[in-house]
Amino acid sequence: MTAVETRLGELYAELPSGERAIVRVVLDDYPFAALGSLRSLAERAGVSPPTASRLVSRLGFGSFAEFQAAVRAGAREQDRSRLREFVSQSPDTHQAAETLRSGLDGALAAVTEAVLASAAERLAKAGRVWGIGGPLSELAAEYLIRQLAGLRPGAHRVPDTPSARARTLLDLGAADLVVAYDFRRYAADTTRFVRAARERGAQLVLITDAWESPLADQAEILIRLPHEAAGPIAPLTHQVAITELLLVATSSRLDSLTRLADLDALTHALQPSGSS
Structure with missing residues (x-):
């Protein structure tokens, strides 16, 4: 999970309903939902663009472009991490059982x-x-x-x-x-x-x-x-x-x-x- 996804999950329970709707849209189609325009994201969530802007500010970003840059960077690092894990690790049944438990x-x-x-x-x-x-x-x-x-x-x-x-x-x-x-x-x-x-x-x-x-x-x-x-x-x-x-x-x-x-x-x- 990327830093942006983690932060959205941490904040979710404290957010007003409009900002929660945006989080659901972003996480349901991550990272792609976050990479269009601010207006299109707001429309998908059924809220106004200012509501989307407030969420971006609450996350600590100075602008929507800065938020998108963090999403892209996190997604690239996540892809690289998954590739490294696939190449370097063999299946660990014990670890999988512990995760499930x-x-x-x-x-x-x-x-x-x-x-x-x-x-x-x-x-x-x-x-x-x-x-x-x-x-x-x-x-x-x-x-x-x-x-x-x-x-x-x-x-x-x-x-x-x-x-x-x-x-x-x-x-x-x-x-x-x-x-x-x-x-x-x-x-x-x-x-x-x-x-x-x-x-x-x-x-x-x-x-x-x-x-x-x-x-x-x-x-x-x-x-x-x-x-x-x-x-x-x-x-x-x-x-x-x-x-x-x-x-x-x-x-x-x-x-x-x-x-x-x-x-x-x-x-x-x-x-x-x-x-x-």
């Missing part, structure tokens, strides 16, 4: 007892629960819904096509809970569905990253994984671990023994003869 610890620590309890309470009491994710995080959403369906009725995946999503939205209301997984690069179709669901009164539990999804201001419950937890390939392990936490906390609020026994019996009854 450290990231997992950071992800789990990001969920406080209060946040976990509040999210589990909503998962247990909502009329229906709807899971949605992006290109990779949809696997975590699928896992949540499959497990939750064994614990309580009314657990559903948000369908994939616009027409099916529209039919789902028709019946959504205040008793519904949407659990959205949204990580860089943030999925526009997830944003559209969740905003429409919120307009119809649905509740939202959002699981996102350090930079925060554009949906962060919509969530009643926000679970924000630290940047370090993402790692170089944003492992799915961390998202699944958070999902496991939510499921365990939710199961303690439900009396699901009879339902789980019925599920096992039905599963056995539907298996072909001779299968195990």
Whole structure:
């Protein structure tokens, strides 16, 4: 990570919403988003050029051109560093395991007892629960819904096509809970569905990253994984671990023994003869 990216991450939580929008655009398409004009960057973030100028000043640069020079220099050094690492180092399995373990610890620590309890309470009491994710995080959403369906009725995946999503939205209301997984690069179709669901009164539990999804201001419950937890390939392990936490906390609020026994019996009854 370059010095500019690091500084943006350090400042992010303290920034006003307009400057946060600029940071998200820059980091989502780094370094290219920072190398156009100040006006084009502001337009991509949906803010005014003076807002972009204030962020540049807050970062300690005297001008936008100076900011861009730092971005270019950092990107060049990062490329050289990656090349040196590729040429000189062999894979280190132990180091990779330690990195994954450290990231997992950071992800789990990001969920406080209060946040976990509040999210589990909503998962247990909502009329229906709807899971949605992006290109990779949809696997975590699928896992949540499959497990939750064994614990309580009314657990559903948000369908994939616009027409099916529209039919789902028709019946959504205040008793519904949407659990959205949204990580860089943030999925526009997830944003559209969740905003429409919120307009119809649905509740939202959002699981996102350090930079925060554009949906962060919509969530009643926000679970924000630290940047370090993402790692170089944003492992799915961390998202699944958070999902496991939510499921365990939710199961303690439900009396699901009879339902789980019925599920096992039905599963056995539907298996072909001779299968195990």
